[in-house]
Amino acid sequence: MSDLNQALADKYKGNFLKEVIDNVEEGDRVQMCMQCGVCAGSCPMGPHWEHTPQKIFMMIRANKREAVLASDSMWMCTSCYNCIARCPRELPITHIMHGLATYAKRLNLVPKTQPTAKFAQLFWNNLSSKGRVNELKLGISLYFMNGFGEGVKTAMANQKLGLNMLKTKRMAINEAWGGHSVKDKSGFHAMLKKAAEIENDTIEANSK
Amino acid sequence: MADEIKTGAYICKGCDLGNRLNTDQLEMIATREGRVAVAKSHDFLCGAEGVKMIQDDIDSGEANRVVIAACSRRAKTDAFSFSEIPTSRVNLREGVIWVRPEDDESQETTQEMAEDYVRMGCAEIKFMATPKASEEQGTNRHVLVVGGGITGMTAAIEAARAGYQVSLVEKSDTLGGTTGQLYKRAPTRAPYADPEDTGVTELAKMLEDDDKVSIYLNSVLSSSDGAPGRFDVEISASNADGSTDAAQTISCGSIIQASGQIEYDANKLTEFSYSEAPDVITQLEMEALAKAADGGAIKRPSDGKEVQHVVFVQCAGQRSDKEGHLSYCSGHCCNTSIKQAMYLKDNAEKAAEGSSIDVQTTILFTDLRTPGAGGEDFYRSGQNKGVTFRKGTVSAVDKNGNVTFSDLILDEEDTIDADLVVLATGMIPNSGRNNEREDELSAQKTQLEAENKEVPQEVLDEIAIPVESILNLKYRQGSDLPQLVSGFNDSHFICFPYETRRTGIYAAGPTRRPMDTQQAQEDATGATMKAIQAIENAGKGMAAHPRAGDLSYPSFRKEGCTQCKRCMMECPFGAIGFDDKGFPEYNEARCRRCGTCMGACPVRVISFENYSIDSVGQQIKACDIPDEFDEKPRLLVLACENDAYPALDMAAQNRFEYSAFVRVIPVRCLGSVNTIWITDALNSGYDGVVLMGCKKGDDYQCHFVKGSEMAHTRMSKIADTLQTLNLEAERVAVHEVAITDIHRVPELINDMAKTIDEIGMSPFKF
Ligand code: SF4
Ligand code: SF4
Ligand code: SF4
Ligand code: SF4
Numbered sequence: 001m002s003d004l005n006q007a008l009a010d011k012y013k014g015n016f017l018k019e020v021i022d023n024v025e026e027g028d029r030v031q032m033c034m035q036c037g038v039c040a041g042s043c044p045m046g047p048h049w050e051h052t053p054q055k056i057f058m059m060i061r062a063n064k065r066e067a068v069l070a071s072d073s074m075w076m077c078t079s080c081y082n083c084i085a086r087c088p089r090e091l092p093i094t095h096i097m098h099g100l101a102t103y104a105k106r107l108n109l110v111p112k113t114q115p116t117a118k119f120a121q122l123f124w125n126n127l128s129s130k131g132r133v134n135e136l137k138l139g140i141s142l143y144f145m146n147g148f149g150e151g152v153k154t155a156m157a158n159q160k161l162g163l164n165m166l167k168t169k170r171m172a173i174n175e176a177w178g179g180h181s182v183k184d185k186s187g188f189h190a191m192l193k194k195a196a197e198i199e200n201d202t203i204e205a206n207s208k
Numbered sequence: 209m210a211d212e213i214k215t216g217a218y219i220c221k222g223c224d225l226g227n228r229l230n231t232d233q234l235e236m237i238a239t240r241e242g243r244v245a246v247a248k249s250h251d252f253l254c255g256a257e258g259v260k261m262i263q264d265d266i267d268s269g270e271a272n273r274v275v276i277a278a279c280s281r282r283a284k285t286d287a288f289s290f291s292e293i294p295t296s297r298v299n300l301r302e303g304v305i306w307v308r309p310e311d312d313e314s315q316e317t318t319q320e321m322a323e324d325y326v327r328m329g330c331a332e333i334k335f336m337a338t339p340k341a342s343e344e345q346g347t348n349r350h351v352l353v354v355g356g357g358i359t360g361m362t363a364a365i366e367a368a369r370a371g372y373q374v375s376l377v378e379k380s381d382t383l384g385g386t387t388g389q390l391y392k393r394a395p396t397r398a399p400y401a402d403p404e405d406t407g408v409t410e411l412a413k414m415l416e417d418d419d420k421v422s423i424y425l426n427s428v429l430s431s432s433d434g435a436p437g438r439f440d441v442e443i444s445a446s447n448a449d450g451s452t453d454a455a456q457t458i459s460c461g462s463i464i465q466a467s468g469q470i471e472y473d474a475n476k477l478t479e480f481s482y483s484e485a486p487d488v489i490t491q492l493e494m495e496a497l498a499k500a501a502d503g504g505a506i507k508r509p510s511d512g513k514e515v516q517h518v519v520f521v522q523c524a525g526q527r528s529d530k531e532g533h534l535s536y537c538s539g540h541c542c543n544t545s546i547k548q549a550m551y552l553k554d555n556a557e558k559a560a561e562g563s564s565i566d567v568q569t570t571i572l573f574t575d576l577r578t579p580g581a582g583g584e585d586f587y588r589s590g591q592n593k594g595v596t597f598r599k600g601t602v603s604a605v606d607k608n609g610n611v612t613f614s615d616l617i618l619d620e621e622d623t624i625d626a627d628l629v630v631l632a633t634g635m636i637p638n639s640g641r642n643n644e645r646e647d648e649l650s651a652q653k654t655q656l657e658a659e660n661k662e663v664p665q666e667v668l669d670e671i672a673i674p675v676e677s678i679l680n681l682k683y684r685q686g687s688d689l690p691q692l693v694s695g696f697n698d699s700h701f702i703c704f705p706y707e708t709r710r711t712g713i714y715a716a717g718p719t720r721r722p723m724d725t726q727q728a729q730e731d732a733t734g735a736t737m738k739a740i741q742a743i744e745n746a747g748k749g750m751a752a753h754p755r756a757g758d759l760s761y762p763s764f765r766k767e768g769c770t771q772c773k774r775c776m777m778e779c780p781f782g783a784i785g786f787d788d789k790g791f792p793e794y795n796e797a798r799c800r801r802c803g804t805c806m807g808a809c810p811v812r813v814i815s816f817e818n819y820s821i822d823s824v825g826q827q828i829k830a831c832d833i834p835d836e837f838d839e840k841p842r843l844l845v846l847a848c849e850n851d852a853y854p855a856l857d858m859a860a861q862n863r864f865e866y867s868a869f870v871r872v873i874p875v876r877c878l879g880s881v882n883t884i885w886i887t888d889a890l891n892s893g894y895d896g897v898v899l900m901g902c903k904k905g906d907d908y909q910c911h912f913v914k915g916s917e918m919a920h921t922r923m924s925k926i927a928d929t930l931q932t933l934n935l936e937a938e939r940v941a942v943h944e945v946a947i948t949d950i951h952r953v954p955e956l957i958n959d960m961a962k963t964i965d966e967i968g969m970s971p972f973k974f
Contacts (some may be wrong), residue, residue, distance in 0.1 A: 034591070058598070059618065
């Protein structure tokens with residue numbers, strides 16, 4: 001993986017914008033940002049993360065490859081879509097943020113202790129196994145994300161909420177065993193595999 | 209009959225005037241005090257029937273002058289236009305009922321206001337005659353264009369298309385000017401996405417083929433003189449060997465100066481290594497590289513290597529207050545850099561045919577300014593093509609092309625290693641000699657020498673810089689058009705573009721303000737229309753801007769003239785010369801009819817047929833001045849008819865109220881205000897005088913450029929007069945007013961009313 005990172009860094013030496021255009025979903029739109037700062041001002045996460053979308057896009061153009069790919073920003077985006085709604089240049093900011101996160105992960109550059117990155121992985125694992133999000137399992141895995149002891153504590157604290165959800169049929173306990181899946185599960189897996197292959201091939205090719 | 213004055217006074221009762229005012233009383237005042245021959249009221253004076261009533265009286269010989277007491281002189285001008293008949297407009301609507309509350313308490317003072325205005329109108333009309341064309345001028349439908357760049361070429365073709373003969377004079381051996389040196393220009397039409405052809409070649413061809421146009425290459429004006437309708441110009445051509453041909457003399461009706469711009473000297477920018485590094489170039493040099501490449505890869509000057517990363521430094525030596533830098537924005541260079549970055553992007557794309565070879569282009573700017581309709585689209589197109597824009601201030605460029613700057617978004621210092629650096633250095637107007645500055649310097653030198661003091665080196669240096677004249681005018685005021693801020697030629701940036709203080713000579717293109725090629729072409733078209741108007745009006749003896757079409761004209765009473773030359777000195781347009789006996793000699797076609805000379809004359813011998821010391825002075829005297837114990841002060845407002853008077857009208861339209869004690873008289877320009885009006889007013893018991901004129905100074909809005917300034921200077925001396933009269937200085941106020949000041953004008957009047965309240969009534973009431 002780090003070889004891939006190195007290969008790409010070498011390949012696009014001095015032109016990170018091009019690397020983003022070629023490898024990040026909707027990355028070609030980054031060049032259209034006019035640095036007005038509306039997204040930065042609209043983002044609820046603005047004060048809480050390292051770089052606002054505006055800054056991230058400027059950094060891409062300023063060739064700050066390492067700083068961008070190691071930033072916590074794209075991992076903090078809550079997908080509220082405020083920025084997309086407001087960007088005068090109509091950049092798909094949220095999608096670019098997620099595209100950058102995906103690319104950083106592929107290159108193994110995710111900040112090690114980033115909790116939202118861990119959550120994103122849990123979510124993906126949950127979703128990709130059966131093609132549907134199993135909320136109960138996702139909740140449980142989230143509780144136990146930081147170890148067994150932590151998990152029990154959190155579960156106990158939320159006991160009442162859980163019971164209420166059961167009562168009002170907001171949670172199905174039988175989902176804990178198996179849970180239901182998409183109709184054609186193997187087809188779904190094949191599709192994911194193919195998509196991953198295509199993505200891999202593109203990036204591999206771009207790194208050459 | 210012509211000698212006997214028979215005034216008809218017509219009072220309108222429409223627009224609520226009949227309800228608000230006692231018009232019978234007004235009729236009586238016109239008859240008894242105004243001594244008019246006929247006085248009539250009408251319910252709807254501006255309607256066909258009302259107008260017919262007036263016209264019938266004129267036709268039957270019952271009235272040979274009319275006083276219309278109705279709305280402002282700026283309203284219903286079509287209805288109340290009795291050509292050949294002097295007309296005075298009494299402003300009862302905007303001037304009285306619209307600015308006064310409609311209640312019983314105010315009724316008396318409102319009526320008094322109206323009565324005074326009727327008295328004033330009847331007084332004014334006695335001193336008005338119908339101006340007649342002097343027939344002194346001929347019509348010469350020939351436009352001279354100085355400068356064969358895009359501005360001059362456009363002006364020439366526009367004038368020729370309008371049917372005028374054109375002489376186009378160009379100093380170099382080819383048409384095109386700076387635009388001719390460009391590879392392409394920023395787009396001028398939708399979708400504003402790509403650079404476009406400059407069009408210079410086609411334009412030159414069109415001019416060469418047009419038999420209305422004579423082109424003089426390698427030529428300059430060695431002399432020019434005259435006035436609108438009759439300029440005499442000498443054109444001198446120089447040959448390749450340096451010899452000059454005998455000058456040709458042509459006569460023309462008006463002149464367009466399109467002398468263009470000169471690129472700023474980048475050698476002054478030592479921090480950007482321009483003089484040492486061959487790969488640090490100006491925008492114009494970049495155009496040359498692009499022309500040489502002609503669609504192929506652009507190669508850098510030092511070693512011919514194909515460039516990989518080009519950095520554009522915006523505002524190089526511009527928009528800066530550093531010594532030797534330009535303080536202004538040249539307006540085109542942001543778009544120019546985008547365009548040049550596109551040359552590189554487009555060329556690379558063509559050369560690489562889909563491979564990933566890419567030329568990086570980075571534009572470093574502090575503010576990206578892309579004016580014009582398509583500016584924003586062009587910027588977007590630049591981004592779309594992958595031009596990188598970074599907001600940053602460049603501190604240095606070294607010999608190897610390392611550009612150091614502070615990034616204003618990321619808030620950090622950064623360096624880019626570029627193959628080629630393009631400096632956006634901006635333009636300097638090619639505006640000829642600055643006669644005013646020259647006079648100032650030589651006066652300084654003479655003064656110091658007379659005092660046996662050493663003349664500072666800067667002064668000597670500045671004197672020593674040779675500047676070529678463009679027009680070589682044989683005017684007493686100097687050889688070239690006056691210059692305004694930063695050396696741009698006369699002409700107001702916004703209010704009156706192209707207009708200069710030399711009537712019949714119009715400035716167009718970057719000689720008057722920074723601009724791009726498209727704006728220069730629009731400018732050329734505008735100036736051409738002005739030049740045509742000047743020719744046509746001069747032929748009819750009519751004034752040019754801003755009193756276009758006016759036939760009135762100043763004359764002076766020789767017996768009274770003391771030959772003091774004040775009129776000559778104060779005329780903003782250099783319209784007054786002197787005959788060999790020292791008497792003023794008016795140059796009708798150059799005169800703009802502002803009346804500044806009339807305001808300046810200490811013995812008051814200058815007047816127009818319909819505007820004179822008397823036509824205003826008698827209005828001042830016609831007002832009824834109540835005695836001190838009535839507690840009804842009187843305030844006189846002399847308001848410039850160009851901006852202040854319309855502002856008062858608009859205030860009235862909004863029903864902003866002001867004091868009922870004020871009497872407003874419109875004047876052509878504050879410059880036409882003679883101090884005698886002020887002293888007369890104060891002597892006859894007015895309690896305060898307010899003057900309202902346009903903004904003066906470098907950023908003037910004065911329609912006669914210097915009129916308001918002259919008035920301010922004159923009024924600064926009125927304090928002495930006040931002192932001899934033993935009056936408080938606060939009784940006279942001079943204000944600069946813009947046409948948009950509709951909230952402020954009533955306040956200014958009310959302020960004066962308050963002041964009078966505080967300092968008390970004038971002791972000069974009888
Ligand atoms: S709102 Fe859009 S254009 Fe503005 S800074 Fe954000 S991404 Fe750029
Ligand atoms: S979608 Fe993401 S980047 Fe955009 S405002 Fe919301 S949190 Fe911020
Ligand atoms: S047009 Fe752009 S580069 Fe030129 S002076 Fe103005 S802001 Fe600076
Ligand atoms: S001061 Fe005005 S009115 Fe008098 S001569 Fe000059 S331009 Fe004409």
